[in-house]
Amino acid sequence: MLFKQKPEKTEFSARAPDGVRVYAIGDIHGRQDLLLDLMERIERDADMPHRIIFLGDYVDRGETSADVIDYLINLKRERGDDIVLLRGNHEQAMLDFIAAPEETANWIEWGGGTTLASYGIDQIAGEHPETLRDMLIERLPDSHFRFLLDLANWHIEGDYIFVHAGMRAGVPLEQQREEDLLWIRNAFFDQKPGTFGETCIVHGHTPNEDTPLDAGWRINVDTGAVWTGRLTAVVLEGTHRRFIST
Numbered sequence: 001m002l003f004k005q006k007p008e009k010t011e012f013s014a015r016a017p018d019g020v021r022v023y024a025i026g027d028i029h030g031r032q033d034l035l036l037d038l039m040e041r042i043e044r045d046a047d048m049p050h051r052i053i054f055l056g057d058y059v060d061r062g063e064t065s066a067d068v069i070d071y072l073i074n075l076k077r078e079r080g081d082d083i084v085l086l087r088g089n090h091e092q093a094m095l096d097f098i099a100a101p102e103e104t105a106n107w108i109e110w111g112g113g114t115t116l117a118s119y120g121i122d123q124i125a126g127e128h129p130e131t132l133r134d135m136l137i138e139r140l141p142d143s144h145f146r147f148l149l150d151l152a153n154w155h156i157e158g159d160y161i162f163v164h165a166g167m168r169a170g171v172p173l174e175q176q177r178e179e180d181l182l183w184i185r186n187a188f189f190d191q192k193p194g195t196f197g198e199t200c201i202v203h204g205h206t207p208n209e210d211t212p213l214d215a216g217w218r219i220n221v222d223t224g225a226v227w228t229g230r231l232t233a234v235v236l237e238g239t240h241r242r243f244i245s246t
Contacts, residue, residue, distance in 0.1 A: 013159075013198055013239060014158070014159035014160055014198060014199065014200035014239070015158050015159050015238055015239050016157055016158045016159075016160060016236040016237055016238060016239075017157055017158040018238070019048075019049060020048075020049050020050060020051055020157075021046060021048055021049070021050040021051075021235065021236070021237045022050065022051050022052075022053065022157050022160070022235070022236040022237070023042050023046070023050060023051070023052045023053065023233045023234070023235055023236075023244075024052075024053040024054075024055060024162055024202045024219075024221060024233060024234050024236070025038065025052065025053070025054050025055060025221065025231070025232070025233045026055055026204040026212075026220075026221035026222040026223060026225070026231065026232050026233070027055065027056070027057035027088065027204045027205065027207070027222045027224075027225060027226075028054075028057065028058050028062070028068055028225060028231060029057055029058070029059070029060055029061045029062045029065075029090070029111070029225060029226040030058070030059055030060060030061055030062025030063055030064050030065035030068060030114060030115065030118065030226065031062040031064065031068070031225050031226055031231065032062075032064040032067045032068045032071060033064070034225050034229065034230075034231040034246045035068060035071065035231065036071075037231070037246045038231045038232075038233060038244065038245070038246050041244050041246070042233060042244060045235070045244060050082070051081075051082050051083075051084065051157065052079075052082065052083055052084070052233075053084040053086065053155055053157070053162050053202075054072065054083075054084065054085050054086060055086050055088070055162060055163075055164055055202070055203060055204040055205075055221065055222075056086045056087050056088025056089070056090070056091060056151070056164035056182075056204065056205075057088030057089065057090045057091070057164065057204060057205070057222075058072060058088065058090075058091065059090050059091060059094055059111075059112075059115045060090045060093075060094075060107075060110070060111030060112055060114060060115050061111040061114055061226045062114060062225075062226045063114055063117070063118060064118055065114065065115040065118040066115070066118040066119050066144070067118065069144050069147055069148075070144070072085060072147070073143055073144070073147050084152070084155045084162070085147075085150075085151050085152065086151060086152050086153065086154070086155060086162060086163065086164055087151035087152065087153055087164060087182065088164045088182065088204070088205065089164065089165065089182040089183050089205065090111060091148050091151055092178075092182055093107045093110065093112065094107065094112065094115065094148060095148050095149070097112060097129075097133060097136075098133055098136065098137065098140075098145075101129035101130050101132065101133035102129050102130065104129075105129040108124065108129070108132070116132060116135075116136060119136060119139040119140060120139055121135050121136060121139065153176075153178055153181045153182075154173060154176070154181060156173075157236070159198055159199055159200060160199070160200050160201075160202055160236060161173060161196075161199055161200070161201050161202070162201075162202045162203070163181045163201065163202075163203050164181060164182050164203060164204060164205050165180070165181060165182055165183055165184045165185065165188070165203055165204075165205035165206070166180070166181075166184040166185070166188030166189070166201065166203050166205070166218070167180065167181065167184070167188060167196070167201055168180045168184065168187065168188070169187075169188075169191050169195050169196070182205075183205075185205070185206055188218075189206075191217075192217075193215075193216055193217045194217070195217070196217060199217075200216070200217055200218065200219060201217070201218045201219070202218070202219045202221065202234060202236075203218065203219070203220055203221075203222075204220065204221055204222035205222055206220060206222060207222045207223060207224030207227070207228075208220050208222060208223060208224075209223070209224065209228070210223050210224060210228040210230045211223060212232045212234065212243050212245070214234075214241060219234050219241065221233065221234045221243070223245060225246070229246065230245050230246055231245065231246045232244070232245040232246075233245075
């Protein structure tokens with residue numbers, strides 16, 4: 001489902017750390033082809049020290065979720081602290097299915113079926129959720145399970161806070177509920193400039209048709225890649241902002 005969020009942009013003074021360019025990438029959703037394309041564009045653009053932040057939702061809906069996770073594991077291994085990996089609600093849903101398949105079986109219809117297929121589980125119809133969970137556990141590499149467990153819920157760079165979905169107003173970052181960081185929509189979008197002070201919040205989670213949104217106090221880089229073919233990164237350098245998309 002794609003949403004249209006109208007820009008509310010005002011003058012804003014949020015600043016990225018000096019001497020580093022920050023790239024934040026929106027929801028990949030199993031589209032390794034678009035991820036590789038965008039990473040090539042970023043590498044051509046990155047002519048100074050830089051950090052790449054992934055905002056979650058690496059799995060589900062697209063056909064190559066397992067490949068996306070494998071790529072990100074290797075990228076993190078090669079580049080260490082210059083790669084930041086956040087948790088999305090779809091990664092949490094995958095973990096929830098592993099822990100309690102009967103209670104969370106709707107994950108399969110909600111996009112998880114393609115993730116199961118990416119691990120070689122093609123016969124899904126009619127199978128009991130526990131059977132599918134057991135098949136997934138058999139095929140899920142330990143490194144992929146550890147990847148899912150180790151994802152962070154938020155990250156800070158200068159005046160920018162990076163989360164998957166958004167934040168609850170009036171709650172310190174350290175006290176934010178994980179459910180809000182991974183799922184919030186209207187209670188976050190309905191806030192006004194200045195609600196979070198001079199901080200700008202960078203997020204994904206809610207696809208804004210095929211165009212990123214810069215509202216000044218928040219930036220949404222989810223451009224619905226799995227449907228539109230457009231995967232987007234925001235580029236932050238000093239007080240400047242721009243976008244790169246496939």
